[in-house]
Amino acid sequence: MAIELERDFVRKYTKGPDVFEFGCGNGLFAKELSSSYSVEAVDLFAPETTEGFKFTQSDVLDMNIDKKFNTVVAVSSLEHCGIETGQCDNPDYDCIARVSRVLSDMALDRIIITAPFGNKLLFTQKEGPDDVYENIASPEWGYRQLTHSKIMELFKDFTLVEHVTYMYIPQPNEGDFFNVDNWAAIDWEAHKETFDPGVLATVANHTKIGCYMLERNSQ
Numbered sequence: 536m537a538i539e540l541e542r543d544f545v546r547k548y549t550k551g552p553d554v555f556e557f558g559c560g561n562g563l564f565a566k567e568l569s570s571s572y573s574v575e576a577v578d579l580f581a582p583e584t585t586e587g588f589k590f591t592q593s594d595v596l597d598m599n600i601d602k603k604f605n606t607v608v609a610v611s612s613l614e615h616c617g618i619e620t621g622q623c624d625n626p627d628y629d630c631i632a633r634v635s636r637v638l639s640d641m642a643l644d645r646i647i648i649t650a651p652f653g654n655k656l657l658f659t660q661k662e663g664p665d666d667v668y669e670n671i672a673s674p675e676w677g678y679r680q681l682t683h684s685k686i687m688e689l690f691k692d693f694t695l696v697e698h699v700t701y702m703y704i705p706q707p708n709e710g711d712f713f714n715v716d717n718w719a720a721i722d723w724e725a726h727k728e729t730f731d732p733g734v735l736a737t738v739a740n741h742t743k744i745g746c747y748m749l750e751r752n753s754q
Contacts, residue, residue, distance in 0.1 A: 539715050540701055541610055541649040544746040548606075548697060550645050555604040556588075557595060557638060558612025565590070568608075575604070579619060595637055596630075607642040611744075614650045618677030623658065626668065626677065635689040645750050646693055652700050652743035653680030686747050693749035703742040718744075 542564055551572040559565045562582025568574050569587030576582075577591045577598065591598065617630025638646060657665040658674035668674060687695055701718045711717060721743070 538701075538713050538718065538744065540718055541744060541746055544649065544699065544748070545608055545610060545647050548645065548647055548748040549608065550605045553602070553604045553606075553643075555607045555641055557607065557609040557634070558615070559590070560610075560612070562586075562588075562590065564610065572606075575602075579621075596633055600637075600641055602641070603643045604641055605643050606645045606647060607638050608647045609638065610647075610649050613648055614678040614681060615676065618656075618658070618679075620676040623668075623674040623677060628656075631679065632689060639690055639692055642693075642751060645748060646690055648681075648686060648690075648745075648747045648749070650686075650745055651678060651680040652682065652745040654682055654685075655680045680743075681745065683745065683747070686745070686749070690749050693751055695747055696750050697748040698746060700743055700745045703744075712742075 545564075545568075549568065549572065554568055554572040554574045556565045556568070556574065556576040559576035559578045559582055562576070562578075562584045565574050565576040565582075565588045566584055566586050574588035575591070576588055577593055577595050579592070579594060581592055582590060613631060613634065616634045617627030656667070656677065656679050658668050658671045658677040659665045660671055660673055660675045663671075668677070683695065683698060687693075700721045702721050703712065703717060704719050
């Protein structure tokens, strides 16, 4: 469930001409990107639209993709690998590492990732709060929180160049998760020594989203 701040980050740092979106969801953002770039996209589920871009409904691990892309984009999708809808009966916790290797191989220049920030692995169902797997009677789907260090661990051939972490701070009577006015950027430089070990104690109860632009290391 991407917020507009995540898409703004992708718009700012995407480099063409060829772009690949992993987990394109409803397809609307891939459609938007296709007005400026040549876009291909993949998702486990059919999107609302495929206008303007090439879409494949598949698990990216089952695809044989020889083409390279200037930018590979994953907006609020990498965190669901192996624990997406329909996969919770038999979670594949190592799937994220395999998918990250595939995405790394596909990217010529850049990878842009957005994902929940933190160090927890959570599951959810249609009704009720998110919690660890053991406490959810019938999990519908799951997601991981990822720290800056975890992102860099997954993409070893890349260097983290740009990053911003947003924290959800709803205004009184305006608790809309998708309202950008309810999000504030955290100063990475001021807190970088405490980010990687876990969520900052002072904001532990606030939802956070990390946005990362990584560039391929020189050979």
